[in-house]
Amino acid sequence: MSIVHSTRPFEEDAKKALADDTLRGALRHATDLFAGRRLASIEGIDDWEDLRERGRAIKEHALFHLDRYLEEFVANGERAGVKFHWARDASEACRIVGSIAARVSARKVVKAKSMTTEEIGLNHALEGEGFEPVETDLGEWIIQLAGELPSHIIAPAIHKTKGQIAELFVDKLGIEPTDDVLQLTAAARKVLRSYFAESDLGVSGVNFGVAETGTIMIIENEGNIRMATSLPKAHVAVMGIEKLVPRFEDLEVFLRLLPRSGAGQHLTSYQSILTGPNTGGEGPDELHVVLLDNGRTGMLRREVTRQSLACIRCGACLNVCPVYQQIGGHAYGSVYPGPIGAVITPQLAPGDRSSKLPFASSLCGACRDVCPVKIDIPALLLDLRAKVSADGPALERRGFRLWAWMMRSTARYRLGAKLARLFPWAWRGRAGAWTDARELRPLARRSFRERWKRGELA
Amino acid sequence: MRVSLFVTCLVDQFWPEVGTATVEVLRRAGCEVVFDERQTCCAQPAFNTGYRDEARAVAERFIEIYEETDADAIVMPSGSCGAMAHHLPELFRDDAAWLPRAERVAAKTFELGSFLVRELGVEELGARFDGRVTWHDACHGLRDLGIRDEPRRLINAVEGAELVEMNAADSCCGFGGTFSVKHPDISVAILDHKLAELRDKEVDAVVSGDVSCLMQIGGRLQRQGSGIRTLHLAELLASGVEA
Ligand code: SF4
Numbered sequence: 001m002s003i004v005h006s007t008r009p010f011e012e013d014a015k016k017a018l019a020d021d022t023l024r025g026a027l028r029h030a031t032d033l034f035a036g037r038r039l040a041s042i043e044g045i046d047d048w049e050d051l052r053e054r055g056r057a058i059k060e061h062a063l064f065h066l067d068r069y070l071e072e073f074v075a076n077g078e079r080a081g082v083k084f085h086w087a088r089d090a091s092e093a094c095r096i097v098g099s100i101a102a103r104v105s106a107r108k109v110v111k112a113k114s115m116t117t118e119e120i121g122l123n124h125a126l127e128g129e130g131f132e133p134v135e136t137d138l139g140e141w142i143i144q145l146a147g148e149l150p151s152h153i154i155a156p157a158i159h160k161t162k163g164q165i166a167e168l169f170v171d172k173l174g175i176e177p178t179d180d181v182l183q184l185t186a187a188a189r190k191v192l193r194s195y196f197a198e199s200d201l202g203v204s205g206v207n208f209g210v211a212e213t214g215t216i217m218i219i220e221n222e223g224n225i226r227m228a229t230s231l232p233k234a235h236v237a238v239m240g241i242e243k244l245v246p247r248f249e250d251l252e253v254f255l256r257l258l259p260r261s262g263a264g265q266h267l268t269s270y271q272s273i274l275t276g277p278n279t280g281g282e283g284p285d286e287l288h289v290v291l292l293d294n295g296r297t298g299m300l301r302r303e304v305t306r307q308s309l310a311c312i313r314c315g316a317c318l319n320v321c322p323v324y325q326q327i328g329g330h331a332y333g334s335v336y337p338g339p340i341g342a343v344i345t346p347q348l349a350p351g352d353r354s355s356k357l358p359f360a361s362s363l364c365g366a367c368r369d370v371c372p373v374k375i376d377i378p379a380l381l382l383d384l385r386a387k388v389s390a391d392g393p394a395l396e397r398r399g400f401r402l403w404a405w406m407m408r409s410t411a412r413y414r415l416g417a418k419l420a421r422l423f424p425w426a427w428r429g430r431a432g433a434w435t436d437a438r439e440l441r442p443l444a445r446r447s448f449r450e451r452w453k454r455g456e457l458a
Numbered sequence: 459m460r461v462s463l464f465v466t467c468l469v470d471q472f473w474p475e476v477g478t479a480t481v482e483v484l485r486r487a488g489c490e491v492v493f494d495e496r497q498t499c500c501a502q503p504a505f506n507t508g509y510r511d512e513a514r515a516v517a518e519r520f521i522e523i524y525e526e527t528d529a530d531a532i533v534m535p536s537g538s539c540g541a542m543a544h545h546l547p548e549l550f551r552d553d554a555a556w557l558p559r560a561e562r563v564a565a566k567t568f569e570l571g572s573f574l575v576r577e578l579g580v581e582e583l584g585a586r587f588d589g590r591v592t593w594h595d596a597c598h599g600l601r602d603l604g605i606r607d608e609p610r611r612l613i614n615a616v617e618g619a620e621l622v623e624m625n626a627a628d629s630c631c632g633f634g635g636t637f638s639v640k641h642p643d644i645s646v647a648i649l650d651h652k653l654a655e656l657r658d659k660e661v662d663a664v665v666s667g668d669v670s671c672l673m674q675i676g677g678r679l680q681r682q683g684s685g686i687r688t689l690h691l692a693e694l695l696a697s698g699v700e701a
Contacts, residue, residue: 362634385508
């Protein structure tokens, strides 16, 4: 399964989302809540801008020297007993996890919430081999129960209302109808707890890998990741190669940046910092780390696109994006939605559907303002647009060529303006995309330059 | 101070009153205004849609015209064209001949409101406007050029005008250049969300620094039969004054 999951054109998916008032209500509520909490959590942090700058610099440095840090990471991890596996692409990564699952004779595989495993379509692959992957993050589990896909990087079920979730639980778990959140979570907890006891393999993602020590860090709020990575016999962490930071002390910067930017927390409830398996009589007997490329090395080559790999998946850019706020995650048709999704999807999965995503932005720049690692998302969108427009729609291409030819000469510009006034039907008829919902201001009878020329402003 | 006015193609063709008001305001602030009639466009539409070659072609002409100017500053009644002027060096990043020329022109370019407050230190322009107005922060002025307080200070100095802040004044109006016609449904959905914030504010006018946003906002208000006007900052600052 590719990270692009929609086969319909983006416009169609967006239209469907716009027509869904329940979805838009849920989105509005959740994105405003997250954005508000984020603001509240950084209030009074005097060095916030400095912190962002440090986060950006660490990531930039690590990405520039990624080859070196990967070697260091693997050497130090191996010393601590970690088994590393290199995966060129999604299917290789899935095969590796599948073979580990088979070796430890797992049936149920407990999963921690992880975008990277969504990216490689791991659940689907494991099911295909007869395993039973179960999501243990509440939101992710709800989505799995409903047979849907996540629509937000950190809040997978953001598109669902409390009522819809209650109905789902009545249907799938056979509970009594209720809209009490405590009862709903208690019902979920009972089922989820039993999974941990029955499973021999836990699968997670990784938030940060530390080259200096071979450590991986995973942060969360529900405690399910702590259990999924410590109770089963074996733990496999699937990690994009871009997740490295050089030093252990770098974690401090990101532990301050990520929880605040994500859910607006000062700190997440749990941070699992794992260096090798079975530390001090606790934890799994085996710790595997699957290092995933899946198109990432291609993005390293250019300075502009390299930035895309600095993303720490906090989701802040989604919450403030006017487009995401209106259409939600599913309409992007990609595992990675929102502004950062529009940037990485066409790079990870080039194709017709994904190449349109960079145009699904008004370039307002709100994403750049909140990004904890200062990724210049609008610049990336423009860069990707430039790549696409080279073989964009013929009519548009010709239009812009004509436009440039006109704008390069004052005489042609004036002639164009005159023609537009003489033959308004020639272009106003084509303005339907604008005029369906908005009036179009008419061309002024006399342009500014005419007024100036006639000395009206003297 | 001698100021060369770049009026922007949209103002020139659709909303020349904004150009007239800009001249008026600049003169009142003590500037001598010159207008180079060779000017056309800043190249933004092509740049933002991904047509770099076409953007460069138009940008070169923009640079050629304005590097010759003997004015102290190039001023435009637009934050997004102003931001484009500041993006020019990016467009010529790999061009050793054009890069310094682009940088020189970019450094001399200013958006009107921020130019008045930051460069001239002027806030009070003797304007008068009776009514409640709200300010829409146009995205590129706000986020690329850091313009937030300047227009508000200018509005507060307008006699009779009451500045009413709407919720999320800094949220996008959904225009986004070609985005507004490539994705009209999303564009209007974003706009409607913005306009919902106006509902109980009882304002007489929405004021902003870009006619592009104002055409988007005004076009929808008009379609909805709303009586709220759209005014460019320059028009507000030039209002109520005998010429
Ligand atoms: S691009 Fe920045 S804001 Fe968006 S998810 Fe990544 S780190 Fe967060």
